[in-house]
Amino acid sequence: MKRVLVSGGTGFIGRLALPMLLERGYEVHGISCHRDIPAARGIRWHRADLLDSDQVSELIPRIAPTHLLHLAWNATPGVYLSTPDNVAWLRSSLQLMQLFEQSGGERFVGAGTCFEYDGDYGYCREHLTPLNPSSLYGSCKHALQLTVSGLSQHASFTSAWGRIFFLYGPHEYQSRLVPSVIRALLRGEQAQCSSGSQIRDFLHVKDVAGAFVALLESDATGPVNIASGKPISLADLIRTIGRQLERQDLIALGALPDRANEPRVLLGDVSRLTSEIGFVPEYDLETGIQDAISWWRQQPTHPTPS
Numbered sequence: 001m002k003r004v005l006v007s008g009g010t011g012f013i014g015r016l017a018l019p020m021l022l023e024r025g026y027e028v029h030g031i032s033c034h035r036d037i038p039a040a041r042g043i044r045w046h047r048a049d050l051l052d053s054d055q056v057s058e059l060i061p062r063i064a065p066t067h068l069l070h071l072a073w074n075a076t077p078g079v080y081l082s083t084p085d086n087v088a089w090l091r092s093s094l095q096l097m098q099l100f101e102q103s104g105g106e107r108f109v110g111a112g113t114c115f116e117y118d119g120d121y122g123y124c125r126e127h128l129t130p131l132n133p134s135s136l137y138g139s140c141k142h143a144l145q146l147t148v149s150g151l152s153q154h155a156s157f158t159s160a161w162g163r164i165f166f167l168y169g170p171h172e173y174q175s176r177l178v179p180s181v182i183r184a185l186l187r188g189e190q191a192q193c194s195s196g197s198q199i200r201d202f203l204h205v206k207d208v209a210g211a212f213v214a215l216l217e218s219d220a221t222g223p224v225n226i227a228s229g230k231p232i233s234l235a236d237l238i239r240t241i242g243r244q245l246e247r248q249d250l251i252a253l254g255a256l257p258d259r260a261n262e263p264r265v266l267l268g269d270v271s272r273l274t275s276e277i278g279f280v281p282e283y284d285l286e287t288g289i290q291d292a293i294s295w296w297r298q299q300p301t302h303p304t305p306s
Helices: 014-023 053-063 085-102 136-152 177-186 205-217 234-245 271-276 285-297
Strands: 003-007 027-032 043-047 067-070 107-113 158-164 166-168 199-204 222-226 231-233
Touching: 003 014, 003 053, 014 027, 014 067, 014 205, 053 085, 067 085, 067 205, 085 107, 085 136, 107 136, 107 205, 136 158, 158 205, 166 177, 166 205, 166 285, 177 234, 177 285, 199 205, 199 234, 199 285, 205 222, 222 271, 231 234, 234 285
Parallel strands: 003 027, 003 067, 027 043, 067 107, 107 158, 158 222, 166 199
Antiparallel strands: 199 231
């Protein structure tokens, strides 16, 4: 029996990965530090704080997972890039990986970030683009990837590393770009944005979850970009939302300053994801934005305009 442990199982990506893993015949275990763990048929939940080394030391040998999908990390907008919590999550992740190996684990997949790359290059290929993270978040993620890769070369488990670019969809933090624009337009308010000249690579969160599940089931090793491979300016993304909601008049591009020192272009090469892993996304940008809008319409604080 394949027994998978998913850290961050109640998070943005993890909540969607869990049922996919069940469908593929895994015995699925999730970790949550929340008092109220969501009911989900077939999921075996464990309440634990991954930043508590004693709890982790007790939990992993007891579950003895054959597979580990490590998604948990601090991703709070406006905080995650520089918070010292990144160091705590790196320390915890290293312990988690070591205990997994000692318990006879076979396959480890971790969630990385496009912020591991040197942002001056724009178009990012896994084994070509230089790695030069400019944030504590990117540095700690990259340090974990290097350690996982090094250990797995001399241990009994294989490892892969999914570098996430930009994602959106249901349950996203309200202050992020896509939900902030959707919510403003649903309320009939102006959506104040930067110039929108930045070029980014967006993938629906369900496809991000599906890509991680496909990566876990594959034999691929090392870093793999989790992205669409399709560049879009933030202005065009915002206009897509405005067009679908028929409120282009409320979009105020340039009302906010662009962030200082951010890369103009961040785009992922997806050759490994599509050719080697064989992953095909379910959503394109149009259907993905439709899904996000539909979800936010159903939230009680976001009524549909008459």
